[in-house]
Amino acid sequence: MKVQPSSNNTLDHIYQKLVNEEDARVCTDISEHACKVVPGNFLLQIIAQFFTKLGDAIASPKTVLAWLFGALSVPGIFTAFLVPVRESGSLIPQLVIASYIRSQQLRKWAFVIGCILQGLAILAIAAMALTLSGAAAGAAIIAALVVFSLARGLCSVASKDVMGKTIPKTRRGRLNGWSASLAGLATLGVGVVLWLGLGGDGGELSLFALLLLVAALLWFAAAFAYGMIEEEPGATAGGKNAISEAFARLRLLIDDVPFRRFVIARSLLLCSALTAPFIVILAHDNTGAAAAMLGLFVMADGLASLSSAPFWGRFSDTSSRQVMVYAGATAAAVGALLVAIVVLFPALAASPWLYPLFFFVLAIAHAGVRLGRKTYVVDMAGGNKRTDYVAVSNTVIGVVLLLAGSVGALTVIMPVTGVILVLSAMGFAGAWLSSRLPEVSG
Structure with missing residues (x-):
């Protein structure tokens, strides 16, 4: 077992405070040199992730971009594509992206390039907000969002691979937890801004552009911080023909049973x-105050990450599998319980406080699901196989997201409460399947 050397410098002191252990006897799966520079790499990755997560909060397609589309009188068909393009566009191409990353000895530069491209795409959206309107603005912004999403996929694959090379196994959950917590604090601030109604009347396009400019600068700052990470050169096997290599890796879903179960879970x-927007819709249907409550929902989301992410991060270092079980079951229970209250107690259903409260608990559970599955997929494989796992699972999830997003069409034949129950059933099934996964932490 390699032991991370201790020192009295400020960097090591901050690191020890964040991981909350004086004896950092953790370097069992990274190199001797990487072990010596863990404190600096740990803090740089927290800083970079914080900047990107704050940028995501400011340029969120669920809030700021959706409101911007309203201000620009963009047709609804473009608004419907905001979230699917942002999420699926960054996930589906990751098999090909992974082949490119595997051809690079230093993978951190892929993350840096991805951050710069995301910043440029957001700058383009800000410019379009000031110069275009209607369908033209919708088409142009969606096109920029495609570039943003592809660049986000580049960062997603690269960051997990770099984390696996530079951060020891029992510290990765805490890294994700602290960055998510700090981002939650920032998201809380964004929610306060929305709650105060800045830009909410659709006439403050200059304020929207300013918010997007700040978001772009955050991605540039993240690129700078990530470029300072000390990463050792890695193997480049598998970086030949991107398309053929990508399809070859899909065999992991057939040959690797534990990985296949993880992807299904x-x-x-x-x-x-997926439950979150339906809680907002339910609030609108029962209280008529969804627009006024939007800031409260965003604040609830930020407060949930701020308060729960360090707990989920430490728990993930102990057992990321159990985090997926408990967080998934909680998310499912939130939806089922809310539906029960709305159906059985109509008087409570009209109370505006009910929905942000349940949204808050759901956001806590969602933070757990995200941290649990991120830590699990990094811990379950080493070396280049880690890149394959991340790329294959993200590509499959991107397709599933497009299909699962169509669950919203069920509102044509059933009430919103019925859709929430369908999603809760999915969550309980995912928690049960997660409980059958092998332990990979520790």
């Missing part, structure tokens, strides 16, 4: 993300 646990 992760797909079912999408309920934690």
Whole structure:
């Protein structure tokens, strides 16, 4: 066992405070040199992730971009594509992206390039907000969002591979937890801004552009911080023909049974993300105050990450599998319980406080699902196989997201409460399947 050397410098002191252990006897799966520079790499990755997550909060397609489309009188068909393009566009191409990353000895530069491209795409959206309107603005912004999403996929694969090379196994959950917690604090601030109604009347296009400019600068700052990470050169096997290599890796879903079960479980646990907008819709249907409550929902989301992410991160280092189980079951229970209250107690259903409260608990569960599955997929494989696992699972999830997003069409034949129950059933199934996964932490 390699032992990480201790020192009295400020960097090591901050690191020890964040991981909350004086004896950092953890370097069992990274190199001797990587072990010596863990504190600096740990903090740089927290900083970079914080900047990107804050940028995501400011340029969120669920809030800021959706409101921007309203201000620009963009047709609804473009608004419907905001979230699917942002999420699936960054996931589906990851098999090909992974082949490119595997051809690079230093993978951190892929993350840097991805951050720069995301910043440029957001700058383009800000410019379009000031110069275009209607369908032209919708088409142009969606096109920029495609570039943003592809660049986001580049960062997603690269970051997990770099984390696996530079951060020891029992510290990765805490890294994700602290960055998510800090981002939650920032998201809380964004929610306060929305709650105060800044830009909410659709006439403050200059304020929208300013918010997007700030978001772009955050991605540039993340690129700078990530470029300072000390990463050792890695193997480049498998970086030949991107398309053929990509399809070859899909065999992991057939040959690797534990990985296949993880992907299925992760797909079912999408309920934690998909339930959220339906809670907002339910609030609108029963209180008529969804627009006024939007800031409260965003604040609830930020407060949930701020308060729960460090707990989920530490728990993930102990057992990321159990985090997926408990968080997934909680997300499913939130939806089922809310439906029960709305159906059985109509008087409570009209109370505006009910929905942000349940949204808050759901956001806590969603933070757990995200941290659990991120830590699990990094811990379950080493070396280049880690890149394959991340790329294959993300590509499959991107397709599943497009299909699962169509669950919203069920509102044509059933009430919103029925859709929430369908998603809750998915969540319970995902939690059960997660409980049958092998332990990979520790």
